[in-house]
Amino acid sequence: MELERTFDQWQERLADLGFASVQAWKAQHPGARVIGYFPVYAPAEIIHAAGMLPVGLSGGGDRLDIQHADARFGSFICSIIKTTLEMGLRDHLKVFDGILFSSICDSARNLCFVMKRNFPDLYTDFLHLPHNPSSTASVDFLASEYRRLIQELERIGGRAVTETSLQNAIALYNHNRQLIRSLYALRAQKPHVLRAWESYVLVRAGNLMPVEEHNALLEESLEQLAQRPGKPRDSIRVVVEGAFCEQPPLDLIKLVEDAGCYLVDDDFVIGRSWFTDDVPVDADPVHALAESYVNRAVYSSVRHDFRAPRWEGLAEKVKQSRADAVLFLIAKFCEPAYFDYVLFKKKLEEIGVPHLLLEFEEKQFTFDRVRTEVETFVESLVFD
Ligand code: SF4
Numbered sequence: 001m002e003l004e005r006t007f008d009q010w011q012e013r014l015a016d017l018g019f020a021s022v023q024a025w026k027a028q029h030p031g032a033r034v035i036g037y038f039p040v041y042a043p044a045e046i047i048h049a050a051g052m053l054p055v056g057l058s059g060g061g062d063r064l065d066i067q068h069a070d071a072r073f074g075s076f077i078c079s080i081i082k083t084t085l086e087m088g089l090r091d092h093l094k095v096f097d098g099i100l101f102s103s104i105c106d107s108a109r110n111l112c113f114v115m116k117r118n119f120p121d122l123y124t125d126f127l128h129l130p131h132n133p134s135s136t137a138s139v140d141f142l143a144s145e146y147r148r149l150i151q152e153l154e155r156i157g158g159r160a161v162t163e164t165s166l167q168n169a170i171a172l173y174n175h176n177r178q179l180i181r182s183l184y185a186l187r188a189q190k191p192h193v194l195r196a197w198e199s200y201v202l203v204r205a206g207n208l209m210p211v212e213e214h215n216a217l218l219e220e221s222l223e224q225l226a227q228r229p230g231k232p233r234d235s236i237r238v239v240v241e242g243a244f245c246e247q248p249p250l251d252l253i254k255l256v257e258d259a260g261c262y263l264v265d266d267d268f269v270i271g272r273s274w275f276t277d278d279v280p281v282d283a284d285p286v287h288a289l290a291e292s293y294v295n296r297a298v299y300s301s302v303r304h305d306f307r308a309p310r311w312e313g314l315a316e317k318v319k320q321s322r323a324d325a326v327l328f329l330i331a332k333f334c335e336p337a338y339f340d341y342v343l344f345k346k347k348l349e350e351i352g353v354p355h356l357l358l359e360f361e362e363k364q365f366t367f368d369r370v371r372t373e374v375e376t377f378v379e380s381l382v383f384d
Pocket of ligand 1: 078079080081104105106107108245246302331333334335336337
């Protein structure tokens with residue numbers, strides 16, 4: 001399929017609150033289960049190895065009015081929490097047989113238990129991801145947590161997760177992450193050939209389809225991109241930080257690019273490229289996944305690692321991508337992102353990297369003020 005058509009088609013599917021592509025998969029696989037997972041990261045390999053379809057949730061976007069969820073949460077909560085619950089209350093999550101949450105923040109933790117109470121027939125689980133990777137117990141702790149998850153999925157799906165099925169799933173997801181890394185490398189090298197919103201759509205599409213199909217989509221797209229002409233624009237190179245969980249409106253990403261920025265790296269949908277290197281395939285696969293979470297994960301505001309400060313990770317990202325500046329794109333009321341903003345800002349000021357903070361919500365339609373802010377920021381750098 002032509003690249004432009006692929007982008008158009010997936011833009012539509014990502015905005016579809018009815019999960020039509022997931023429903024179609026379920027209809028083609030009678031009896032098979034679908035397990036959704038709330039961002040940021042979930043061990044999709046385990047769900048795949050159980051013969052189920054892992055689906056990454058990304059909130060309700062800008063097409064959902066909140067009618068019921070407000071009554072279950074206070075006002076100062078990010079929009080993805082409310083829209084995810086609203087989707088459940090309005091029957092948009094009917095296709096799911098279970099939903100996984102993890103320890104990314106207090107709001108996500110609360111959402112898990114609010115969902116449990118409101119949907120008692122839905123399998124809702126909370127994964128405790130370790131917060132202290134320096135501890136020698138972290139890997140064993142997470143491996144036991146993953147074994148508990150495996151038992152639950154075996155109970156729901158009635159199919160054993162074998163060592164071979166998990167190793168096969170790890171190999172498929174390793175390949176998936178390699179392809180995403182290639183896409184990002186191409187964008188950093190030739191941002192005029194692949195726009196950030198296009199690569200965003202391609203990567204996020206993987207949240208809604210089997211990994212085998214996503215691998216094929218990425219392979220075909222990379223092949224076509226290698227032939228795609230592109231006219232360089234007069235833009236500054238920018239790294240986006242802070243959009244790791246709730247996702248900004250697609251129109252906002254497009255606007256930032258149109259206002260004079262090449263987005264040469266970002267943390268959009270970061271769970272899909274969570275590991276810096278392949279998860280070992282030959283070893284005990286449960287241990288390998290746990291060990292990779294502890295020792296081979298990207299830096300993130302929801303993963304604490306005292307051995308590798310996150311602000312050093314951002315500084316390294318800026319250096320590797322030869323960025324001129326950092327754009328903090330942070331969801332309104334996102335505590336982990338705002339806590340880290342202070343630390344990131346300090347580091348950037350220390351190394352002399354300019355930065356701009358923009359706040360977003362899922363339901364945002366007017367961008368005039370944002371456009372002016374970005375254009376002013378770009379001009380201040382160009383004419384410096
Ligand atoms: S956007 Fe931030 S505050 Fe909201 S659920 Fe995600 S990590 Fe938590």
